[in-house]
Amino acid sequence: MLNLTLKVWRQKGPKDAGQMVTYPAPGISPDMSFLEMLDVVNERMMEKDEEPIAFDHDCREGICGSCGTVVNGIAHGPRSATTACQLHMRSFKDGDTITVEPWRAKPFPVLKDLIVDRSAYDRIIAAGGFVSVNTGGCPDGNSLPIPKENAELSMDAAACIGCGACAAACPNASAMLFVSAKVSQLALLPQGQPERRDRVLKMVAQMDAEGFGGCTNIGECESACPKEIKLENIARLNRDFLVATVTKRPVTASQGGGA
């Protein structure tokens, strides 16, 4: 059993000034996940009629992108390629003090405690992270040749769960890793080509409008990403953006599609 001390960001609502509050967390099983540990701490607090710590979570198996807190200064905690829900308490030692903070970025305002509003990412997707497809018969799967390497790189980019850890970990609060994954997954496939140029322009413009910082190629995002999205995607975004800007191809018929 681990006897821990938690320092958690508590904030009643979006308008409140929050603060770090210290809680003792004795008797924590090393087999618990980080979120289960928070559940236990919350249950004890509720028994004492205290307001439990609010945090986002859903699938608890590392694939939904709902959870995410900065644990001891690292987004999703100390284990690489691991979401907070898949982080287990055996990663900590008895007697440890653990700081737990929400994602910090201007476009991710804190709603309550550890919960931030991540709709900025949704709006970036809505700006262009889709393909417009007319309804009709289902095309034969093999009628569209796709190089295997492209298919794999696209799948790697598509592993992004939009959790926000990249922007949270970036010293500049830049969302480039997220945006580049969402640009890349479609740019690498034939279905993504008709809107390829418009997509990158619109998504980057939306990213900037949301107030995210710019990339300075530091690589914290790649280290924090629970899905191991690679910096290579950012290079691809930059390349697509340059080509789109230089070629100035007319706007394609992308209005009315998707999200």
Place this chain on the structure above:
Amino acid sequence: MSSIPIITSASSVKPLEATVAKKVLVAITGIVLFGFVLIHMVGNIQLYQGPEKLNHYAELLQSMKPVLWTFRIVLLAAVGVHALFAILLWLRNRSARPVAYESQRFVSATLTSRTMIWSGPLIGLFVVYHILHFTTGTFPPPHFNSHNVYNNVVYAFQVPGVSIAYIIAMVALGFHLYHGGVSLFQTLGLRTPHDEKPLKLVLWVITTIIVVVNISFPLAVLTGLVGLK
């Protein structure tokens, strides 16, 4: 919840105002400045070939006024654009995180990557001093003579404080060139996972050569290896 509208039409997007475009400008001007630093170092190696060679090289540059001034104007413009957009981006990046973390640990950030905004201005200040020191002679080295570059260099670096300032500036330059060099390939979309390691190695070697060679000049004077002739 938020009132930020979703961009629905690419024709309304002004690509040149995007952060990505600003970074491209910083990268391209960075290439120009990197090239200058490399040429400047190669030219200065003539210090080791004696006063005649170095002074003749300086006279040659001075004799081609139109070329010289074209270079100067291009470099000045490059420095201006480079610094302006780097600072604009830096201010934006700072404002993107209004509430700081209580504790933030960096996993892959390096000293070079996190100090670009400090190594840059340091180099800028050094360049201003360097020009006032050797080119205009506003803060001249002892016995300044604009027609005897060799002696100017020797007299200047015989002052330990001056030599130390030059050496510190060259270390900052090395930091800046290494991260800037790796970065610009990423910003211009030229980097792939296959060439990451060789790219970093090549840039490490080039920046190390630049730093070592440039630092060797004051050290050679301080140790008496290069003296008045």
